[in-house]
Amino acid sequence: MNPSIFKAYDIRGLYPQDLNEKNISTIIKAICQFFSEKLNKTDLTIVLGRDMRLSSPLLNEAAKKTLLDLGVTVVDIGLSSTPTVYFAVHYFQYDAGIQISASHNPKDWNGIKFLYRQGNKLIKVSKNTGMEEIKNLSLKNQFSFPKKTGKLIEKNILKDEVDYAFQLVKPQIKKFKVVADPANAMGALYIGEIFKRTGCELIKMNFNLDGTFPAHEANPIKFETLKPLREKVIFEKADFGMATDGDGDRIFFIDEKGQIVPATLISALIAREILKKSKNEKILVDIRYTRNTVKVVKDLGGTPIINVVGHALITEHLNKVDGAFSGESSGHFFFRETGGAESAVRVIYYVMDVISKYNQPLSEIIKELFSSYESSEFNFVLPEGTNSKDFLIKISQDYQDGQPNWMDGLSIDYPDWRFNIRASNTEALIRLNLEADSKELMKKKLEELKNKILLLGAKPD
Structure with a gap:
């Protein structure tokens, strides 16, 4: 096994030379042993999801078989975004979650993101929280599990995820025209579910799930990938546009003028809405760009706390200080009510709510929040x-x-x-x-x- 596949926040490698059906079984055993020790229990219930990559069904089946052979109750949610796995573990109070995905990496890659739950807090396994241990267990490959057969539960979580986000935001939603580009990747699922129930016009770009990424790289922080979306927003005279990444845990917005909205200003927008309802909250701010969000938070009586970079580290820090929200300039947005993990669905509802409530175009709302x-x-x-x-x-x-x-x-x-x-x-x-x-x-x-x-x-x- 190539030890370099154990990264800072997940496991990632080329399929099949680095990650394949054989060694994923070893890694899953290591993950289960780790979860059992951390949670002090052997009867684990684990959510299993996967993305649309060509190798994901094969890796998913190998992972599922291994989990069942280890006596795990597997909640198989099928094709899903990474935030859907986070939501399922937190909302249904399952023990842990595993997502087969390599996010925005090229088509020949695949990977594993995994986490466990302690109370209402999610712990993503990263370099700070057990990745080295998983690596050592996998490389050693010496396991002893009691013989028992697991149980398979197949469950569609998407409707519950969207309902939960709606109840938290309670958005006003006027009749929008919105252009969305999920880059043939997992954001298409939750965007589609949101718009089923809004009465808004959704103009779809690259919505068919396709693990070859035929349109462009599923990485909206690379702004060149947003050019067709920006042009489409202007052409359609849409209210806004949005783009998500490969596993759907990052989201970027385009205003009605076709301009990219910096993620820091979406953070400021959400922080403002949270603080208007609940003053004195702690808002975590990405150390790369602090000034716009810090000003909004201070003006509304909140407490800004500067945060290190890295989605797993932010989840850990948000839970540690009991913060309400954090946004990262790469397009990750984290909430207390999802165990400190991301919810792109909730972010979409906040943007829709603010445009509807204040009856202003997105560009004007962003201009009010801008200071740097x-x-x-x-x-x-x-x-x-x-x-x-x-x-x-x-x-x-x-x-x-x-x-x-x-x-x-x-x-x-x-x-x-x-x-x-x-x-x-x-x-x-x-x-x-x-x-x-x-x-x-x-x-x-x-x-x-x-x-x-x-x-x-x-x-x-």
């Missing part, structure tokens, strides 16, 4: 053998008059601008994000920092 210009992310490859912490210390020496924060890489704040440079959790890169009061200042400081990074020997990715 964001650079978008720039990636650099460090010179071979360079320690990223040493590299960041060198950068920090030129900014000693600012307010430093070493929580996740290097952040330095000034009254009218700030930046964050951090090592990627998933790739051998450093990532630069910068924000400022004015576009001119943002451009000036961005060029300054890029030049410093290049002078120290890094190369643009």
Whole structure:
């Protein structure tokens, strides 16, 4: 087994050379042993879902057979987004969940995301919460389970997931025209279910589930993939557009003018709605871009808490501080009521509610929330053998008059601008994000920092 398939937040590798029907059985045994130890029980009930990749049915069947052979009660929810698995575990109080998916990775990849429940909190297994243990158990491949036969329950969870999100938001919904592009991937399921019951016009782009990703990569943070959607929103005179990623746990919005709405401003929009109903809540804010959301949270009497990058780490932190909500600039949105995990369905309902309630176009609502210009992310490859912490210390020496924060890489704040440079959790890169009061200042400081990074020997990715 290739040990490199055990990543920071999930297991991912090429099918069949890295991940296949044989070794997924070993990995599932390791996951079950881990769950049994963490939950101190042997009679496990585990939700099993999968995406639309060509290898997913085969891997899913192998995983299901292994789980049943281990005596597990398997709740097979079939084709599903990753948030649907999270929802099922939390809402129905099952022990754990396993999703067969490689998210936005190319078609030849597949993977496993997995989590367990403690009370009302979900724990995603990541580098901080047991991935190394799963890796070691899998590589060792020595298991001893009592002989018993499991039970299979087939269940469609989607309607319950959409109902639950609707009850939490209680949105007003006017007759919208909306364009959606789930990139032939799992967001198509919940978007379709939402619009069955709204009376709105849904214009579908790339809705057929297709594991070859025929239209484009299912990765909306790559803004070039949003170009056809932006054009379609303008052409159709739609109220807004939306795009989801491969496993449906990330979502981006397009306003009625065809402009991409930064995820941080969707975070600010949701934070505002939550704080209007319940003051004094804690809202977690992505360290890459803090200024827009922090201002909204402070203005409404909430407590902003800066958070490290990484969806599993955010879920862990949100649960630890009992936060109400967190948004990440990559399009993940997390809620207390889903055990600290993502709910893209709830995000869609918030956007629909706000446009309906305030009777304003999305661009105007976003303009009210906006206070800081964001650079978008720039990636650099460090010179071979360079320690990223040493590299960041060198950068920090030129900014000693600012307010430093070493929580996740290097952040330095000034009254009218700030930046964050951090090592990627998933790739051998450093990532630069910068924000400022004015576009001119943002451009000036961005060029300054890029030049410093290049002078120290890094190369643009």
